Amino acid sequence: MNRFFDLPSDLQHSWFGLIGLHLREALLPVLAGLVVALPVAQLCVRFRWLYPPVLGLTTVLYAIPSLAFFVVLIDYTGQTELTVMIPLAVYSLVVLVPAIVDGVRSVPQETLAAATAMGFGPVRRYFQVQLPIAVPAIVAGLRVATVSSISLVSVGMLIGNQGALGNLLNDANIYHRPELAVNSVVTTAALAILADAALVLVRLVLTPWMPRGTRRVRRTRTATARPEPAAQPVLEDAVR
Amino acid sequence: MIRIDSVTKRYPDGTVAVDRLSLEIPDRSITVLVGPSGCGKTTTLRMINRMVEPSEGRILLDGADIREQPVNTLRRSMGYVIQNAGLFQHRTILDNIATVPRLLGWNRQRARARAAELMERVGLDSSLAKRYPYQLSGGQQQRVGVARALAADPPVLLMDEPFSAVDPVVRKGLQEELLRIQDELGKTIVFVTHDIDEAIKLGTMVAVLRTGGRLAQYAPPAELLTAPADDFVEDFLGTDRGIRRLSFFASSALELKTSPIVAVDSTAEQIATRGAGDTPYLLVTDLDGRPLGWAEPGELTAGEIDPGRLLPYGRPFEHGQESLRAALDGAVLSPTGWAVGVDGSGRVVGVVSQQTIGEAIRGAHAEGAAVAAGTEAEVSG
Numbered sequence: 001m002n003r004f005f006d007l008p009s010d011l012q013h014s015w016f017g018l019i020g021l022h023l024r025e026a027l028l029p030v031l032a033g034l035v036v037a038l039p040v041a042q043l044c045v046r047f048r049w050l051y052p053p054v055l056g057l058t059t060v061l062y063a064i065p066s067l068a069f070f071v072v073l074i075d076y077t078g079q080t081e082l083t084v085m086i087p088l089a090v091y092s093l094v095v096l097v098p099a100i101v102d103g104v105r106s107v108p109q110e111t112l113a114a115a116t117a118m119g120f121g122p123v124r125r126y127f128q129v130q131l132p133i134a135v136p137a138i139v140a141g142l143r144v145a146t147v148s149s150i151s152l153v154s155v156g157m158l159i160g161n162q163g164a165l166g167n168l169l170n171d172a173n174i175y176h177r178p179e180l181a182v183n184s185v186v187t188t189a190a191l192a193i194l195a196d197a198a199l200v201l202v203r204l205v206l207t208p209w210m211p212r213g214t215r216r217v218r219r220t221r222t223a224t225a226r227p228e229p230a231a232q233p234v235l236e237d238a239v240r
Numbered sequence: 241m242i243r244i245d246s247v248t249k250r251y252p253d254g255t256v257a258v259d260r261l262s263l264e265i266p267d268r269s270i271t272v273l274v275g276p277s278g279c280g281k282t283t284t285l286r287m288i289n290r291m292v293e294p295s296e297g298r299i300l301l302d303g304a305d306i307r308e309q310p311v312n313t314l315r316r317s318m319g320y321v322i323q324n325a326g327l328f329q330h331r332t333i334l335d336n337i338a339t340v341p342r343l344l345g346w347n348r349q350r351a352r353a354r355a356a357e358l359m360e361r362v363g364l365d366s367s368l369a370k371r372y373p374y375q376l377s378g379g380q381q382q383r384v385g386v387a388r389a390l391a392a393d394p395p396v397l398l399m400d401e402p403f404s405a406v407d408p409v410v411r412k413g414l415q416e417e418l419l420r421i422q423d424e425l426g427k428t429i430v431f432v433t434h435d436i437d438e439a440i441k442l443g444t445m446v447a448v449l450r451t452g453g454r455l456a457q458y459a460p461p462a463e464l465l466t467a468p469a470d471d472f473v474e475d476f477l478g479t480d481r482g483i484r485r486l487s488f489f490a491s492s493a494l495e496l497k498t499s500p501i502v503a504v505d506s507t508a509e510q511i512a513t514r515g516a517g518d519t520p521y522l523l524v525t526d527l528d529g530r531p532l533g534w535a536e537p538g539e540l541t542a543g544e545i546d547p548g549r550l551l552p553y554g555r556p557f558e559h560g561q562e563s564l565r566a567a568l569d570g571a572v573l574s575p576t577g578w579a580v581g582v583d584g585s586g587r588v589v590g591v592v593s594q595q596t597i598g599e600a601i602r603g604a605h606a607e608g609a610a611v612a613a614g615t616e617a618e619v620s621g
């Protein structure tokens with residue numbers, strides 16, 4: 001058991017250090033993705049014709065293997081965390097943009113008409129009505145983006161040990177210590193589950209206005225519908 | 241006063257939703273826009289708060305073109321109620337109602353106090369204040385919608401089929417509530433519906449629109465029922481407009497008879513004298529004067545009157561309060577052909593036969609025709 005947490009010194013981190021690094025490399029890109037996705041999605045809602053090309057673009061970007069990204073980025077950002085995080089941020093857009101667009105569009109026509117009729121300008125209406133009502137959809141998107149980002153960070157091991165927990169896989173190979181690989185996989189999975197649970201909690205806190213029945217329905221819906229995109233990146237890990 | 245002045249709305253796709261519509265909407269009364277689906281009611285209503293801009297013509301509010309003030313100022317001075325209420329699902333009932341006061345810059349405390357006051361006004365229990373819209377019934381949500389529209393005390397209220405998504409019983413309650421609130425507040429209400437009965441019940445003036453957004457008739461409801469302008473309006477009014485028109489005539493015109501009434505504890509002598517009149521039946525009341533049922537005088541034995549064996553008395557009408565329609569309904573429902581008039585507390589004030597009601601109706605019609613002829617003369621003159 002001791003050897004399980006006895007990490008080779010070339011990692012330059014304790015187990016907890018690796019976890020912190022991993023979370024930073026996984027979550028900052030999602031946050032950046034959200035910051036970019038919000039205005040992009042708003043533009044797509046405003047100008048309907050913009051949505052299909054934007055959707056197409058995010059999908060194409062998502063299809064670029066991370067290795068290809070690294071090769072290009074390494075000239076500019078070197079063997080740093082940033083080189084790992086930029087592709088992850090780009091990948092998160094493929095889930096976040098449609099999630100926000102669908103969420104904002106799901107606000108009932110009547111609600112919008114009522115807001116306009118009461119004298120809400122477009123900006124106020126967006127921030128006080130559309131965005132809050134879109135929160136469940138946005139959080140659903142964030143959950144997928146976060147889980148896939150946590151699992152994708154590991155590929156960072158390809159560029160000078162920037163894969164955080166993923167680096168353990170490499171070391172397991174080099175030092176013939178399979179328990180390190182187990183550690184890597186189990187810890188990554190646990191992080192993903194905890195992050196997901198945290199987001200569910202955030203959603204519950206932000207949306208006391210959601211019907212309980214629907215809440216459960218929505219959860220099962222996300223549980224059955226979402227794993228497809230969520231599972232995809234995990235499977236594609238091997239390819240990347 | 242709101243004046244719609246020869247307004248046309250042509251949507252970008254070429255649909256003419258409203259065609260040269262002119263209407264004068266009087267202050268402090270309910271003006272109903274009614275017509276078949278797609279005739280431009282919503283479009284007309286939304287042009288009043290500029291959610292839709294007219295293609296031609298203009299709309300004046302108290303003499304000034306509504307385009308003269310900033311659009312959001314205009315909208316905040318007009319309450320707006322829609323079908324399914326359109327509540328903010330992410331805000332509590334109290335905060336929903338406080339929306340416009342908050343937009344107007346009231347502090348939260350004052351806005352909420354005002355919202356609580358309005359909840360009471362529209363008949364919502366204060367225990368609902370902290371709930372969210374999904375926790376309310378359709379009828380309650382609609383009340384919240386009305387309260388929200390009234391929150392900043394706007395002089396004008398625009399209502400677009402506000403009660404059409406609730407069941408008939410709840411709808412009736414909401415309509416009566418609206419009339420009561422209107423009695424208290426005296427707003428200028430423009431009310432859209434496709435239900436002609438609702439229009440007739442609520443409207444001080446009713447504008448019937450036809451498909452293509454043209455005005456078919458603009459008149460008070462009684463006149464609409466008496467003298468529909470054309471086949472379209474007549475068709476739209478439906479079959480029994482003669483009967484429905486009776487709701488505009490007060491039952492106070494009826495002379496009630498008090499002679500054929502006996503209390504349940506009457507003596508044989510009283511029964512004999514009362515039964516000797518020209519009416520074939522006697523109405524038996526309880527000791528409080530409430531109706532029990534009808535019987536032929538010969539069937540009544542003093543001291544042994546069994547209320548269970550009396551003939552039913554139908555639905556009594558409140559004399560002076562309810563209309564001739566209610567009186568006629570009572571007479572038709574009663575197996576004896578006599579209607580029972582009661583006071584506010586349900587005590588019998590007299591009875592009246594179908595025949596007498598018929599005479600009153602003929603009298604009222606003659607009067608009504610004269611009134612209609614009078615307004616026509618005014619219009620043409």
Ligand SMILES: Nc1ncnc2c1ncn2[C@@H]1O[C@H](COP(=O)(O)OP(=O)(O)OP(=O)(O)O)[C@@H](O)[C@H]1O
Nearest residue numbers: 251253255257276277278279280281282283284434
């Ligand atoms: N934004 C729009 N673009 C094009 N046509 C429209 C638009 N809104 C409404 N219309 C058309 O204008 C006409 C009048 O519509 P409106 O919504 O005013 O009808 P309505 O009387 O309120 O009908 P309903 O009783 O069904 O609510 C209809 O033929 C409708 O299809």
Ligand SMILES: [Mg+2]
Nearest residue numbers: 281282283400
């Ligand atoms: Mg409509």
